[in-house]
Amino acid sequence: MNDKTQKIFFYTTFGCHLCEKVEAMLTEISHQYKEQFHYQIIPFDIIDDDKIFERYRYSIPVLKKENEEEELNWPYDYEQLRLWLNLN
Structure with missing residues (x-):
């Protein structure tokens, strides 16, 4: 991990099929x-x-950048995720 690396919290839970979909999108985008x-x-x-459970129980999968208020709440697609990550 270098100095430019930013942490993103991925709020999820066991058995969440939407979370598995987002995990696959993150893997694809990272490659x-x-x-x-x-x-x-x-x-x-x-x-x-x-x-955290009370806050996100109906909106997971949620991504939140460390030290920022902006969150990406479900539903979102690959393109929205890419833009949220500032990738072009």
Whole structure:
């Protein structure tokens, strides 16, 4: 991980098929844009924290950049995810 790497929290839970879809999109994007993809994806199971569970239980999968308020809440597609990650 270098100085340009930004953490992204990936709010998910076990058995979430939409979360698996987003995980596949992130993998594809990280390969397609490998020179620009400076993100560390940190999965967080919402079941592990009551406050986070209440906040995200109906909106996962959610991505949130560290130190930023902006979130990407489901539903979103590959193109919306790419734009949110500032990849071109």
